Amino acid sequence: MEKDTALLLIDSVSDDRQRFIERMAGKGWHINLAESLEAAQSLLNETEHEAGICFLHHDQANELKNIEKLIARSRMEWIAMVRESVLDDPWICKALGSLFMAYQAEPIDIEQVDCLLRHAVAMKRLRKEEAASKRPRETEFDMVGTVPVMQKVFDTIRRVASVEAPVFISGESGTGKELAARAIHERSRRATAPFVAVNCGALPSNLIQSELFGHEKGAFTGANQRKIGQIEAASGGTLFLDEIGDLSLELQVNLLRFLEEKTIQRIGALEEVHVDVRVLSATHVDLTKAIEEGRFREDLYHRLNVLQVAIPPLRERQEDIEILARFFFDKFAEEKSLKVQGFSQDALVLMQQHHWPGNIRELINRVRRAMVMCEQRLIKPSDLGLERRASSRHVVTLEEARNCAERDALRQALGRNRQKVKQAAEELGVSRVTLYRLIEKHGLDRTTEETACPFTSA
Numbered sequence: 001m002e003k004d005t006a007l008l009l010i011d012s013v014s015d016d017r018q019r020f021i022e023r024m025a026g027k028g029w030h031i032n033l034a035e036s037l038e039a040a041q042s043l044l045n046e047t048e049h050e051a052g053i054c055f056l057h058h059d060q061a062n063e064l065k066n067i068e069k070l071i072a073r074s075r076m077e078w079i080a081m082v083r084e085s086v087l088d089d090p091w092i093c094k095a096l097g098s099l100f101m102a103y104q105a106e107p108i109d110i111e112q113v114d115c116l117l118r119h120a121v122a123m124k125r126l127r128k129e130e131a132a133s134k135r136p137r138e139t140e141f142d143m144v145g146t147v148p149v150m151q152k153v154f155d156t157i158r159r160v161a162s163v164e165a166p167v168f169i170s171g172e173s174g175t176g177k178e179l180a181a182r183a184i185h186e187r188s189r190r191a192t193a194p195f196v197a198v199n200c201g202a203l204p205s206n207l208i209q210s211e212l213f214g215h216e217k218g219a220f221t222g223a224n225q226r227k228i229g230q231i232e233a234a235s236g237g238t239l240f241l242d243e244i245g246d247l248s249l250e251l252q253v254n255l256l257r258f259l260e261e262k263t264i265q266r267i268g269a270l271e272e273v274h275v276d277v278r279v280l281s282a283t284h285v286d287l288t289k290a291i292e293e294g295r296f297r298e299d300l301y302h303r304l305n306v307l308q309v310a311i312p313p314l315r316e317r318q319e320d321i322e323i324l325a326r327f328f329f330d331k332f333a334e335e336k337s338l339k340v341q342g343f344s345q346d347a348l349v350l351m352q353q354h355h356w357p358g359n360i361r362e363l364i365n366r367v368r369r370a371m372v373m374c375e376q377r378l379i380k381p382s383d384l385g386l387e388r389r390a391s392s393r394h395v396v397t398l399e400e401a402r403n404c405a406e407r408d409a410l411r412q413a414l415g416r417n418r419q420k421v422k423q424a425a426e427e428l429g430v431s432r433v434t435l436y437r438l439i440e441k442h443g444l445d446r447t448t449e450e451t452a453c454p455f456t457s458a
Ligand SMILES: Nc1ncnc2c1ncn2[C@@H]1O[C@H](COP(=O)(O)OP(=O)(O)OP(=O)(O)O)[C@@H](O)[C@H]1O
Pocket: 142, 143, 144, 145, 171, 172, 173, 174, 175, 176, 177, 178, 179, 180, 242, 284, 360, 361, 364
């Protein structure tokens, strides 16, 4: 450990804290003392600390929310110092389990505190390194993807971006088709011109013609002034037509004419206007089937489908699910300070098993929801609001099976002992601190009945 590693001590009550600070200095720790939470926050804002120590006492039960906020924002590990008697306070016990890495009851054993703090510092560094290593390195054009199929998608995007032909992007809803279209535009020579996205499925059929092609003043009732359509608005740039399969046959004819002649006619206009636009299109419906059924023009399909980018569904990118979940977690964590620090092992397993019908859009919503719902440091399965379903295709690793067994044993011991940690710890043959850590690790909520392991329930 480097000499004089900075620690933050919050203590407004103990008489012999000066002596404690000196003894810790003898062990190579430099302690910054804060006598209030406000002072602690200012010190944290000013200086990088490696770990924190908080002296918790009876009167602080109503201050726990603020302590929690401070700890959550600090992004380092904390140990608590307590008098044995405060362990009878259920609120303080709960805080010890969910906020602190460990606690020390008086009389303080400096050797043990030193040892705990070394762990705390190591944990902070480990987390930092882990976060850096998990940060997706294979990220291109704001798209996260490390698996070979996504690398292939990135490769195709790069290739099609450098030419002018229309590109057809296929993929289920929420897989990232619009993101891919933007990526193509931004990599193309048109990058400085507009990128205009139109969702053909979202517009009523009577509006879409005017939306795409524009209209002249007085062209129809309500057309009080001239309107430039989206095709013209994309002039010099790229037009992305999403849900192209929803276009009416009449509009398909107009679009085909535009693609062939590079001209458009606003509704009510006499003249045609030349427009230089590259068209990218996408749909989640099966266009070959739509052609067979006479709902989509084959000639338009061939016009649009010169180059292809196929985006795989999320369930076919198993190895990326955790990386994407962490990516969105970090993104939203930046928006506001949260005490939640990541995903429990069980939550990650559940995400791997889920079918993700809504693909990445669904994953984003689940992560956002979980970050709001989570009341502990790690997101647990119930925070995600995903249906637990044992998948017959899922192979259970030994580690998953061990985790499951451990979690079940904890739940049962806590249940038998009416959630009393002291008794449950004795029954399980572990210390209270260990039990608090295990409760935290498995994201167990001691106030509610938890659902069972995904492998043991149907
Ligand atoms: N590989 C990725 N990395 C990071 N974010 C992604 C990725 N793919 C998609 N997203 C995000 O997921 C969300 C849905 O993506 P997008 O709108 O591009 O999907 P889509 O296939 O066009 O959906 P729809 O078919 O419903 O229009 C967006 O917020 C997008 O930024």
